[in-house]
Amino acid sequence: MPAPGGQLPDLSHPAVEVAPQLLGCVLRRGKHAGVIVEVEAYGAEDDAASHAYRGPTPRTEAMFGPPGGLYVYLIYGMHLCANVVCCDEGIGGAVLIRALRPVTGLAGMRRNRPKAASDDQLCSGPGKLTAALGIRKGDDGLNLTTGAVRLEPGERVDTCDIVTGPRIGISKAVERPWRFAVANDANVSRPRPVAR
DNA sequence: CGTTTGATGCTCT
DNA sequence: GAGCATCAAACGG
Numbered sequence: 001m002p003a004p005g006g007q008l009p010d011l012s013h014p015a016v017e018v019a020p021q022l023l024g025c026v027l028r029r030g031k032h033a034g035v036i037v038e039v040e041a042y043g044a045e046d047d048a049a050s051h052a053y054r055g056p057t058p059r060t061e062a063m064f065g066p067p068g069g070l071y072v073y074l075i076y077g078m079h080l081c082a083n084v085v086c087c088d089e090g091i092g093g094a095v096l097i098r099a100l101r102p103v104t105g106l107a108g109m110r111r112n113r114p115k116a117a118s119d120d121q122l123c124s125g126p127g128k129l130t131a132a133l134g135i136r137k138g139d140d141g142l143n144l145t146t147g148a149v150r151l152e153p154g155e156r157v158d159t160c161d162i163v164t165g166p167r168i169g170i171s172k173a174v175e176r177p178w179r180f181a182v183a184n185d186a187n188v189s190r191p192r193p194v195a196r
Numbered sequence: 197c198g199t200t201t202g203a204t205g206c207t208c209t
Numbered sequence: 210g211a212g213c214a215t216c217a218a219a220c221g222g
Contacts, residue, residue, distance in 0.1 A: 040203065051203080075202065075203065075204060076205085077204065079204050081204085083203085095204055115205090125205070126204070131205095168204095
């Protein structure tokens with residue numbers, strides 16, 4: 001069930017449960033902010049695709065921290081991915097933010113992403129949105145309520161407007177339909193999920 | 197140690 | 210649709 005507008009989901013719950021509830025919430029860094037329109041859940045029991053699968057390491061430490069934290073990591077040597085840490089401390093669960101609909105600080109985001117062909121491609125991917133918002137490696141582990149990067153209540157997203165599908169870019173546990181997105185939103189990365 | 201592989205994005209064909 | 214950039218973990222010997 002998606003979170004009603006005006007409040008955040010309970011982040012101490014499992015990632016698969018929290019993920020769809022984050023749709024409609026706002027991710028902000030300074031003046032740059034956008035509504036979350038696409039996410040993926042990681043770190044449930046036996047999830048071989050999760051960075052938490054083999055226990056904590058220096059890189060994944062934030063994923064095992066308290067819910068409501070930010071997990072940032074470098075992927076493919078050049079892009080950063082941002083995750084909302086959820087589940088109880090020590091479990092190692094997080095929700096990858098895959099796409100945003102930009103709402104404030106558009107001019108700054110365009111400067112951060114000069115190659116984006118249009119505004120709906122500013123944040124249409126996990127590496128794109130971290131660049132657009134200006135999220136950096138040093139933001140890893142900070143608190144999303146008090147830190148430089150914040151998670152804020154946003155708009156309500158109706159359950160029937162949420163589509164699901166397999167997670168993107170993984171080679172393990174590919175069959176799990178743990179990608180969630182707002183249906184018919186131009187900011188969602190490709191391929192667009194179709195299933196309900 | 198050396199080698200492979202990524203929760204990606206951009207360019208060129 | 211294929212290839213590449215670029216580097217830190219993970220993995221095998």
